[in-house]
Amino acid sequence: MEAAIADAHRHEWAFVVAATIRVTGDIDVAEECVQEAYSKALSAWPTSGIPAKPGAWLTTVARRKAIDHLRRLSTHQRILPAIVDANEDDSIPDVDGSLIGDDRLRLIFTCCHPALSPEAQVALTLRLLCGLSTSEVARAFLVSESTMAARLTRAKKKIATSHIPYQVPNAADLPSRVDAVLSVVHLVFTTGHTAPTGADLMRRDLVERSLDLCRMLRVLLPDDAGVTGLLALIVLTDARRTTRTGPQGELLLLSQQDRDQWDRAAIDEGVRLVRVSLSERPAGRFALMAAIATLHAQAPTWEATDWSEIVALYDLLLAAWPSPVVALNRAVAVGFAVGPEAGLSVLESLRVDPHLSSYSYYESARADFLRRLGRFDEARSAYQESLEHCANDVERAFLRERLTELPG
Amino acid sequence: MSEYLVLIYEDEAAMGAADEATFTKIMDGHNEFGERNAAALRGGNALHPSSSATSLRRDATGKLVVTDGAFAETKEALGGYYLIEAADLDEAIALAAQVPALFGGVEVRPIRVFD
Numbered sequence: 001m002e003a004a005i006a007d008a009h010r011h012e013w014a015f016v017v018a019a020t021i022r023v024t025g026d027i028d029v030a031e032e033c034v035q036e037a038y039s040k041a042l043s044a045w046p047t048s049g050i051p052a053k054p055g056a057w058l059t060t061v062a063r064r065k066a067i068d069h070l071r072r073l074s075t076h077q078r079i080l081p082a083i084v085d086a087n088e089d090d091s092i093p094d095v096d097g098s099l100i101g102d103d104r105l106r107l108i109f110t111c112c113h114p115a116l117s118p119e120a121q122v123a124l125t126l127r128l129l130c131g132l133s134t135s136e137v138a139r140a141f142l143v144s145e146s147t148m149a150a151r152l153t154r155a156k157k158k159i160a161t162s163h164i165p166y167q168v169p170n171a172a173d174l175p176s177r178v179d180a181v182l183s184v185v186h187l188v189f190t191t192g193h194t195a196p197t198g199a200d201l202m203r204r205d206l207v208e209r210s211l212d213l214c215r216m217l218r219v220l221l222p223d224d225a226g227v228t229g230l231l232a233l234i235v236l237t238d239a240r241r242t243t244r245t246g247p248q249g250e251l252l253l254l255s256q257q258d259r260d261q262w263d264r265a266a267i268d269e270g271v272r273l274v275r276v277s278l279s280e281r282p283a284g285r286f287a288l289m290a291a292i293a294t295l296h297a298q299a300p301t302w303e304a305t306d307w308s309e310i311v312a313l314y315d316l317l318l319a320a321w322p323s324p325v326v327a328l329n330r331a332v333a334v335g336f337a338v339g340p341e342a343g344l345s346v347l348e349s350l351r352v353d354p355h356l357s358s359y360s361y362y363e364s365a366r367a368d369f370l371r372r373l374g375r376f377d378e379a380r381s382a383y384q385e386s387l388e389h390c391a392n393d394v395e396r397a398f399l400r401e402r403l404t405e406l407p408g
Numbered sequence: 409m410s411e412y413l414v415l416i417y418e419d420e421a422a423m424g425a426a427d428e429a430t431f432t433k434i435m436d437g438h439n440e441f442g443e444r445n446a447a448a449l450r451g452g453n454a455l456h457p458s459s460s461a462t463s464l465r466r467d468a469t470g471k472l473v474v475t476d477g478a479f480a481e482t483k484e485a486l487g488g489y490y491l492i493e494a495a496d497l498d499e500a501i502a503l504a505a506q507v508p509a510l511f512g513g514v515e516v517r518p519i520r521v522f523d
Contacts, residue, residue: 115501161520164496164497165498
């Protein structure tokens, strides 16, 4: 029973919240009503049994509570009487598929509105779409619960005072708005895949939420190549999850991972999705990132990796997405395709970018090239510089190990 | 419907260095904006440069202190504004995006209603 409720929480939360916001027009009130609906499920389902359509049951209860709440408001406070009347009809929401899709889409686009700060977008998405509690979201980003609560409150206030509309953007704005949503989901994934701080390399809860979100997006926007590309990227990258750390919890590089332990079913799914996402011309950034991930996933060994093809894909990616991090990753690929001297030279040309000045991967890439070139003193400084900007314990341990291995 | 203030911020030095043709282009842009969106406009004006501004503050004793110049020293200065009416923020953004702001950008701020 507890598993069923937890399941209903994970899979139905977004649907129920989204449908309830449409009644209340107010996110806070909707959250309360949904919370109450889940509490009611906890007390009712053990006796009445789990309903055939838990989402529909929860939505009906939440919306009824929302309508009750609206009725209790004095007449002049009731801003949307039309909506209250329209929802007198308690028909099971399942029936109209488009209505279901639209509500969650409305919610996603609202949470990821560009008028909200990126941190706010991520926090709202995790809270409202994934149903994480405020303390769970706080823990995911290693901030205090009160900090996260304040962040969520500010975000909801911004939505209310600026009148961010609860709707799917019009056709002209859709591409850039979808891209913003994908950035949020991608950020949740990368934060979970390699945690920026803390004792563990990964935060599985964030990875799993990003996967849930991306699969939900794929259902709601089945023809969007960016969504397909991101799902491919997540699935392909996460296929390596069991091999990224060794028996002592130590970091294992791509060159050291046991490829037999990679999730082949996930890789197969990823490869199928990449093909679909690359049918869009020109190829989008997520499709290209997924294509690079495919080359790694399909190489039988590290030595067999097609680095020139990877560099070619990075060239396309950089053109589509001129980000300093992409440029850095391309430099690393050049280092393997051509040689450490060439890679180092590309890295040097990126030195001026302020975004990379406290980015630990910049210095660790430099350190690796210098190490391979036998320039050990310079490598030592670069590893030390990298350590200064690295806050993840597993990565720090790796960097310190590299330092001790340096001769002289 | 809600009201928003669209504040136009511009780099005055760059603006001042602009040639006649650029200036005409900007004025035409504002006229076009006004004509195209007449129904949504509730007001708007260009402002004299920040050098014409006078700021008022109270010092620790509560005495009025009058100084020359804008309130805050920033790279871009407030150059003008429009008061617009829009259904929601997306509509306000779509309108604000049409405002010429060659040497800076615009800020969209919701008007606060007290009831």
